[in-house]
Amino acid sequence: MNNPRKKPRPITWPVTEYEPIQYLWSYDATLEQPPLNVKLNPRVITINGMQWQARSDCKYRFDYYRLMDDAIRFNGYNDIQRKKFPLENEINLWRNVIQQDLWFFVYFVMKNPLANHPFIVEACKEIQNTTEDTLQVWARDHLKTSIISVARTCQKILNNPEKRIGIFSAVRPLAVKIQNQIKQLLETDFLIRSFPDILYVDPYKEAEKWTEAPEGGLIVKRKGSYHEPTVSSWGLIEGMPTGDHYTDMIFDDIVTNDHQTPEIIQKIKDNFEMAGNIGTRDCQTTVIGTFYRHDDPLVHIMEKTDPATGLRLFKTVKKTATEDGSFRGASVFLPEKTLAKKRAGKIYFFFCQQLLDPTPRGQEKLNKDHLILCKRSDLPERLYKFMLVDGSGDAGRRHDRAADAWALGVIGVEPYRDRDGSNNIYILDLKIAEMDLVTAQNAVVEMYCRNGRILKLGVEKVGMSTTEIHIAAALRARNRHVSVDIGNLQILNPAKRSKEYRIESALSWPLKNGKIHILESINRASRDRLGMEMEKFPAWHDDGLDMLSYVYDIIKTYRFGANPHDESKPKEDRWERAERRQSEKKAARHGWIAV
Numbered sequence: 001m002n003n004p005r006k007k008p009r010p011i012t013w014p015v016t017e018y019e020p021i022q023y024l025w026s027y028d029a030t031l032e033q034p035p036l037n038v039k040l041n042p043r044v045i046t047i048n049g050m051q052w053q054a055r056s057d058c059k060y061r062f063d064y065y066r067l068m069d070d071a072i073r074f075n076g077y078n079d080i081q082r083k084k085f086p087l088e089n090e091i092n093l094w095r096n097v098i099q100q101d102l103w104f105f106v107y108f109v110m111k112n113p114l115a116n117h118p119f120i121v122e123a124c125k126e127i128q129n130t131t132e133d134t135l136q137v138w139a140r141d142h143l144k145t146s147i148i149s150v151a152r153t154c155q156k157i158l159n160n161p162e163k164r165i166g167i168f169s170a171v172r173p174l175a176v177k178i179q180n181q182i183k184q185l186l187e188t189d190f191l192i193r194s195f196p197d198i199l200y201v202d203p204y205k206e207a208e209k210w211t212e213a214p215e216g217g218l219i220v221k222r223k224g225s226y227h228e229p230t231v232s233s234w235g236l237i238e239g240m241p242t243g244d245h246y247t248d249m250i251f252d253d254i255v256t257n258d259h260q261t262p263e264i265i266q267k268i269k270d271n272f273e274m275a276g277n278i279g280t281r282d283c284q285t286t287v288i289g290t291f292y293r294h295d296d297p298l299v300h301i302m303e304k305t306d307p308a309t310g311l312r313l314f315k316t317v318k319k320t321a322t323e324d325g326s327f328r329g330a331s332v333f334l335p336e337k338t339l340a341k342k343r344a345g346k347i348y349f350f351f352c353q354q355l356l357d358p359t360p361r362g363q364e365k366l367n368k369d370h371l372i373l374c375k376r377s378d379l380p381e382r383l384y385k386f387m388l389v390d391g392s393g394d395a396g397r398r399h400d401r402a403a404d405a406w407a408l409g410v411i412g413v414e415p416y417r418d419r420d421g422s423n424n425i426y427i428l429d430l431k432i433a434e435m436d437l438v439t440a441q442n443a444v445v446e447m448y449c450r451n452g453r454i455l456k457l458g459v460e461k462v463g464m465s466t467t468e469i470h471i472a473a474a475l476r477a478r479n480r481h482v483s484v485d486i487g488n489l490q491i492l493n494p495a496k497r498s499k500e501y502r503i504e505s506a507l508s509w510p511l512k513n514g515k516i517h518i519l520e521s522i523n524r525a526s527r528d529r530l531g532m533e534m535e536k537f538p539a540w541h542d543d544g545l546d547m548l549s550y551v552y553d554i555i556k557t558y559r560f561g562a563n564p565h566d567e568s569k570p571k572e573d574r575w576e577r578a579e580r581r582q583s584e585k586k587a588a589r590h591g592w593i594a595v
Helices: 064-075 079-084 090-100 102-109 118-128 144-159 172-185 189-194 262-275 297-302 336-343 347-353 437-450 467-476 499-512 524-536 543-549 551-555 574-590
Strands: 017-019 044-047 050-052 134-138 165-169 231-235 246-252 279-289 315-319 372-374 384-390 406-413 425-433 456-460 489-492 516-519
Touching: 044 064, 050 102, 064 090, 090 102, 090 144, 090 189, 102 118, 102 144, 118 144, 118 315, 134 144, 134 297, 144 165, 144 172, 144 246, 144 279, 165 172, 172 231, 172 246, 246 262, 262 297, 279 297, 384 437, 384 543, 384 551, 406 437, 406 543, 406 551, 425 437, 425 524, 425 543, 437 467, 456 467, 456 551, 467 489, 489 551, 499 516, 499 543, 524 543, 543 551
Parallel strands: 134 279, 134 315, 165 231, 165 246, 246 279, 372 516, 384 456, 425 516, 456 489
Antiparallel strands: 017 044, 044 050, 384 406, 406 425
């Protein structure tokens, strides 16, 4: 149902003015002063109430000073000249510029002063010339939604009112916000006067649809009769359209900080795939966003390929916040002070949302390349074996969220500490996979039995779980007895430590210093899974890392000495040995005072 509106206000043509010899930045404190090496044209013009002066570092699509002169000249025509040159009028002039220049729309129609910047000028040219399916991943606060979802959508409608454009976000209210921006622009006097054949003077009364209601949308003047509105908004999590076919589909804000659970992420991915069936044959699909994590839907879309050719389905365009995409690079758009504040925040968020790198190799907390691959023949003669179990519960019973994987591992610890007080550890057996409780118990029993003497079994206990009881019972059936009383079963718990902190503090130093080894005979899937967890930590699953980190909780109660065969220790000559023995005898006879 259309909303009633008061009597429409009369349309007044925006004044176009020429204000000579002044500098816009000298009196508008809301704008950042251009760099000192950038020259400003002293002439200031006003179009649609928006002041502007040219910057020497911007390559604009049109000469707006010349266009202003043409507008002034057209307004000075007498009746004879108007009849002789009917197309030479101010309305037709601005109409053509709006249709052909996306930057003009962003700056003068949307009245966004931040757009007078070389980054935005070039970005508008790229977007306007793009006709293929693209994934536009831009740094946050770089006007991607304003340029692509709002301005470009309006421009497409004003060039072809037969367009049917669907806007999709994670939830519908986010898409409605974008639709409302488009709606407000299509109600402005400047556009209504320039496009009387497309836009209604009072769309609330005249348009077939002009509402944000779920069954509504926006419909401009068009010749065809279509089921779909000119613009409509939808949510990927709920409220997907049925039976519609769009000429253009825009996916903006399909990933947000509030929608990060595995179930929601998977639902967004699935519904995005389904949305591929509601476009026309020549539908242009544009996905817009910023990375939040390594496995979010944007990464999934970026990696989509054609099964027949293996080619990527979406052309990925990345626009990072710095010129070279580096952590300390110069800013491409944001003021350096603003970028410095973002850089000083949590580094992972800066890499994801400003540098568009959800797995920063240079800032990895756990580098998988430091994991040493070894053969069984390279193992030390003496190893204390511990088995660790990180459970996920019964995957078959967990309907509220996606099942985590179980992580089972047998870790060999060399019973000697080096000069830094650290032990070499060896991953002798490993399994990381999604399993139900029964399958996981059987896997634990098989791994325990095939690895010889296990000094201690550690089982993670979180909350009221009884995993250790079930495992002990299953081992007892195989004549293997473990219990806390005997001392060969240890209950592992986080002890109020966050998982990220516990994993990083336990594994970071040993990994960087070559203390963690893994047998090459371990199945490739589990090795790759552990490496992937390291590479994507802390943004991905961490079941294997969680299990491995607990080995340091177990061995801290063991008093390991120095390696007697350590050849790196300097050897004593006979005089030093004699002196040491004499000192030891004195100490034994007279106590510490004689030493």
